[in-house]
Amino acid sequence: MKTQPASSDQLAPSVARRQPLRHLAPWLGWSVLGVLVLLAALGPLYLSAFDLVLAFTLFNYMTMAQSWNLLGGYGGQFSLGHSLFVGAGSYTIAVLLLHTGLPLLLDLVLSGLLAAALATLAALLLMRLREAYFSIGSLGLAMAALTWMLNWSFTGATSGLNLPPAATLDYSTLYYLALGLLVATTLTIVLLVRSPFGLRLMAIRDDQEAAAELGVNSFPVKLVTFAISAFFVGLAGGLIALNKLEIEPDSAFSMNWVITMIIITIIGGIATSTGPLVGAVVFFTLQQVLQNSQALSSLLTGLLLILIIRLAPEGLWPLALKLGRRLGEIFVSRFAHSKQAVTALGAQEAVGGRSRLGEG
Amino acid sequence: MLFYHLIDGFFLGGLYVTIALGLTLVFGVMNTVNLAQGEVLIGSAYLTYTLSSLTHLDPLLCLLLVAPIMFVIGYLVQRLLLNPLIPRGQETLLVATFGLLLVAETLFGLIYGNNTLSLSASYTLTGLNIFGDTVRTVYVIALVAALLLVVGTHLLLSYLPLGKAIRAAAEDPGAAASIGINVPLVYGITFGLAAAISAVGGTLIGLSFGFGPTTGSSWLLRSFTVIVLGGMGSLWGTLLGGLLIGVLEEVAASIVGPQFRDLIVFAFLVIVLIVRPEGFFGQRVGVAK
Numbered sequence A: 001m002k003t004q005p006a007s008s009d010q011l012a013p014s015v016a017r018r019q020p021l022r023h024l025a026p027w028l029g030w031s032v033l034g035v036l037v038l039l040a041a042l043g044p045l046y047l048s049a050f051d052l053v054l055a056f057t058l059f060n061y062m063t064m065a066q067s068w069n070l071l072g073g074y075g076g077q078f079s080l081g082h083s084l085f086v087g088a089g090s091y092t093i094a095v096l097l098l099h100t101g102l103p104l105l106l107d108l109v110l111s112g113l114l115a116a117a118l119a120t121l122a123a124l125l126l127m128r129l130r131e132a133y134f135s136i137g138s139l140g141l142a143m144a145a146l147t148w149m150l151n152w153s154f155t156g157a158t159s160g161l162n163l164p165p166a167a168t169l170d171y172s173t174l175y176y177l178a179l180g181l182l183v184a185t186t187l188t189i190v191l192l193v194r195s196p197f198g199l200r201l202m203a204i205r206d207d208q209e210a211a212a213e214l215g216v217n218s219f220p221v222k223l224v225t226f227a228i229s230a231f232f233v234g235l236a237g238g239l240i241a242l243n244k245l246e247i248e249p250d251s252a253f254s255m256n257w258v259i260t261m262i263i264i265t266i267i268g269g270i271a272t273s274t275g276p277l278v279g280a281v282v283f284f285t286l287q288q289v290l291q292n293s294q295a296l297s298s299l300l301t302g303l304l305l306i307l308i309i310r311l312a313p314e315g316l317w318p319l320a321l322k323l324g325r326r327l328g329e330i331f332v333s334r335f336a337h338s339k340q341a342v343t344a345l346g347a348q349e350a351v352g353g354r355s356r357l358g359e360g
Numbered sequence B: 001m002l003f004y005h006l007i008d009g010f011f012l013g014g015l016y017v018t019i020a021l022g023l024t025l026v027f028g029v030m031n032t033v034n035l036a037q038g039e040v041l042i043g044s045a046y047l048t049y050t051l052s053s054l055t056h057l058d059p060l061l062c063l064l065l066v067a068p069i070m071f072v073i074g075y076l077v078q079r080l081l082l083n084p085l086i087p088r089g090q091e092t093l094l095v096a097t098f099g100l101l102l103v104a105e106t107l108f109g110l111i112y113g114n115n116t117l118s119l120s121a122s123y124t125l126t127g128l129n130i131f132g133d134t135v136r137t138v139y140v141i142a143l144v145a146a147l148l149l150v151v152g153t154h155l156l157l158s159y160l161p162l163g164k165a166i167r168a169a170a171e172d173p174g175a176a177a178s179i180g181i182n183v184p185l186v187y188g189i190t191f192g193l194a195a196a197i198s199a200v201g202g203t204l205i206g207l208s209f210g211f212g213p214t215t216g217s218s219w220l221l222r223s224f225t226v227i228v229l230g231g232m233g234s235l236w237g238t239l240l241g242g243l244l245i246g247v248l249e250e251v252a253a254s255i256v257g258p259q260f261r262d263l264i265v266f267a268f269l270v271i272v273l274i275v276r277p278e279g280f281f282g283q284r285v286g287v288a289k
Helices: A003-010 A012-041 A049-074 A083-099 A104-126 A131-151 A171-194 A196-206 A208-213 A218-244 A255-268 A275-289 A294-311 A316-337 A342-359 B002-030 B037-055 B059-088 B090-112 B137-159 B161-171 B173-178 B183-208 B216-230 B235-256 B258-275
Strands: B127-130 B133-136
Touching (some): A049 A275, A083 A104, A083 A218, A083 A255, A171 A218, A255 A294, A255 A316, A275 A316, A294 B059, B002 B059, B037 B090, B090 B216, B137 B183
16 A cells, blocks of 8 residues: 555656556455465365364464454554453353353354453453553453463363363364354454554554544544454354363463464564465464474574564565565566567566555 | 461562562663563573582572673663664564563473473571561562662662663653763663563572473563552662562462462452553652652
8 A cells, every 4th residue: 555656656657557567466466365265165175184174273373363463463452361362262162062052153153252242341441551551461361361260160170171072073164164264354354454443443553642633532443443353363262172172271271372373463464464364374384394393483483573573573474565566666677678568568567566465 | 367478478579579670670761561571580590590500509699690691681682682673662672572582481491391490599498487477588588689679779770870871861862862871782781780680580489489481471470560560660669569569469369369379460460550550659760760
């Protein structure tokens, strides 16, 4: 969005030539996305059971990072407490399956709703706080919840709960549930941040006082954002419980969940909607390649996080876009010399222009 | 009975002052919340552990070497990583210190394994009789250390040229730079000092409790509770805040049960944040004397 004026300034003579690129880029973006979604939708046809489980985990990472990014990236509220909603989702579905006869999908939705309700409560408590105060406050809430769950006999205290055998789903069902959740989350968030609501949210993030003077009441906006973010994380938590079938507080409410969400978002690109997806792929690949050495993989991800925040704080996806655009410009200026190559130019621009759609 | 818990808590509070003082200094001067404070503490405990098992010296004596090492580490972290990020705003600093937290946690696990370790000395299991109550000797040492550290830091900030430079840089970095103060250097030294002070806190944690690679975040929250209560960045506030949290935790734990200790502190943190996020006592290092 913001890069277009800059590039047209630099390349004033070639603006006219670059027009087809601007028209082509979004279409190319959507078609790449379409192919990816189609490939994913047909996943169970060509993936092994093992791959399906891997994909399930990857989709959940993406969903959770995407949801964290809504609050942490677009909303500027750097939550360290999102593990609470993973745990809440996991435990809700377990308790509902054990104690009620409700259908499984309804249980799943309820687990998201409970997380959202908890987030609303947390927001009522924490939303006056800004920056580090909010981060630490949310971490405090999550740690308090973990300590509570370790002692609550209704949910089995430290030993946790086992889901009933009836809750066992086959791998492709789990896969489709996770994929569906990912698509729903991404669509919701993409539409939300491009709506007037999203503009208000980002205005508050950038300057709360200025936004207030323009008549934006920050409290309801932050509250709703927090609840939506937690809703999707809670659903992911429910799915995770359905996959694991045994849950206990230390892993369900583990700090690792929010750590994963933050790492993925920062690596991929905070406050972009493609960033968390790219970041999840990078993070997950690293984790899988180094799965024999858990410690080495977390060391490398930590170092990657520090490197990125130090050298390219906007994240890998915006960095890749910048590089792609630079390459595109080089191609354009090279081809500008030979004017007869107009058709070739169109094709080259399309390649370079792929970068453009990142904001979408 | 309650009286004894009050005394216990008071001395435990001394330990909390020593762990929170580093966070206070870093926030008060650089306006940075160091999310890796817990790892600074635990890292110092590990260093002391290594040193005392190599040399068989008393852990507190090892501090003579551990504190300077932590100073150097802290100085380098501020100069190489955090200083360049300051213009980009607080969120970037949060992410950076969060990255440090992750790297440190993993390194601890890689080097020392995931077992819970503790430091031992002749006084770890003994107690002293204070007003008829038996208080752990370590806690008494911690309270003395806390008082020494707070008074020492106060004297440093008030009277030494370095302290004056730190206060100037805290109050207005731009103005401080314009009168010839090397602000990046002062920031580096401040973080180094904070890490060296935390070395004392970390070693005391090791002497009083067990520690493992992931125990850091619970100490971060405790430190944060102390400095929020004391007014972010205030020295004397940290002293009062630490003692108050110690007493509160000890008394509340005696009522609802020791397994809820963490819950009490974290809930208290959230309550204080909601009711009075600017804290109850004191002002920032840069503003107050």
